[in-house]
Amino acid sequence: MSTLDxxxxxxxxxxxxxxxxxISPLAGAEANDSDLLQxxxxxxxxxxxxxxxxxxSQHLLRQxxxxxxxxxxxxxxxxxxxxxxxxxVAQTILGKIGEPQPVVLSENGVEFSxxxxxxxxxxxxxxMALMPQALGLLLRARVIHxxxxxxxxxxxxxxxxALSDAQRQLLARYILQxxxxxxxxxxxxxxxxxx
Numbered sequence: 001m002s003t004l005d006x007x008x009x010x011x012x013x014x015x016x017x018x019x020x021x022x023i024s025p026l027a028g029a030e031a032n033d034s035d036l037l038q039x040x041x042x043x044x045x046x047x048x049x050x051x052x053x054x055x056x057s058q059h060l061l062r063q064x065x066x067x068x069x070x071x072x073x074x075x076x077x078x079x080x081x082x083x084x085x086x087x088x089v090a091q092t093i094l095g096k097i098g099e100p101q102p103v104v105l106s107e108n109g110v111e112f113s114x115x116x117x118x119x120x121x122x123x124x125x126x127x128m129a130l131m132p133q134a135l136g137l138l139l140r141a142r143v144i145h146x147x148x149x150x151x152x153x154x155x156x157x158x159x160x161x162a163l164s165d166a167q168r169q170l171l172a173r174y175i176l177q178x179x180x181x182x183x184x185x186x187x188x189x190x191x192x193x194x195x
Contacts, residue, residue: 013106013107013172013175013176013179014104014105014106014175015104015105015106015175015178015179015182016102016103016104016105017102017103017104017105017130017178018100018101018102018103019100019101019103019105019128019129019130019131020097020098020099020100020101020128020129020131021097021098021100021101021103021110021112021126021127021128021129022097022098022126022127023112023114023118023124023125023126023127024124024125024127025118025122025123025124025125026123026124026125026140043089043092044097044127044136044138045138046089047086047089047090047129047136048136048137048138050082050086050089051086051133051135051136051137051170052164052166052167052170054079054082054083055166055169055170055173056166061075061076061079087132090129090131090136097127097129100131101113105171105175106171106175107160107163107168107171107172107175108159108160109141109144109157109158109159109160110126110128110141110158110160111155111156111157111158112155112156113149113153113154113155113156114153114154114156115152115153115154116154117146117148117154118143118146118154118156119143119146120143120144120145120146121142121143122142122143123140123141123142123161124140124141124142124143124158125138125139125140126138126139126140126141126158126160130174133174135170135174137167137170137171139160139163139167140160140161140162141158141159141160141161142158142159142161143156143157143158144157144158144159145157
């Protein structure tokens with residue numbers, strides 16, 4: 001890997017996490033047109049759209065808070081109800097995507113392991129369910145490396161392509177929240193008396 005690639009990779013925060021992940025190679029028209037990246041699951045598409053629309057409307061809610069606190073409080077309560085419904089949808093989807101697995105996640109890409117090798121340069125559809133927020137994202141990624149591991153599996157590194165600003169910001173917010181949570185846990189462990 002070149003020095004420039006290393007510098008680009010370090011531009012983004014990276015976290016180790018466990019997420020539900022479904023990977024599918026893209027072929028034909030899907031590989032050439034990022035707008036054609038669609039999921040066959042209407043529930044997953046709904047979950048993804050719920051989070052994107054909620055994220056895009058947050059600034060409006062903040063502006064509204066300045067002029068009408070009662071209406072803003074009511075809308076926050078409605079958002080909480082929608083969040084609870086999205087968690088129900090996410091639990092339904094998790095059964096179809098699979099159990100959460102260990103990954104390294106950044107705004108730039110995701111690294112995971114699997115039993116089958118995938119050739120570098122291959123375009124993928126990456127379906128992720130990030131918990132506990134029940135954040136569903138369907139993204140397009142390109143395989144950057146595929147390295148064999150001693151256990152017979154392959155470590156696959158990908159780089160996201162054609163992310164919208166909202167998708168990138170949702171990922172960044174999730175990663176920063178997860179990183180803060182991990183730091184709090186580490187601090188609490190170091191401050192607790194040894195037994």
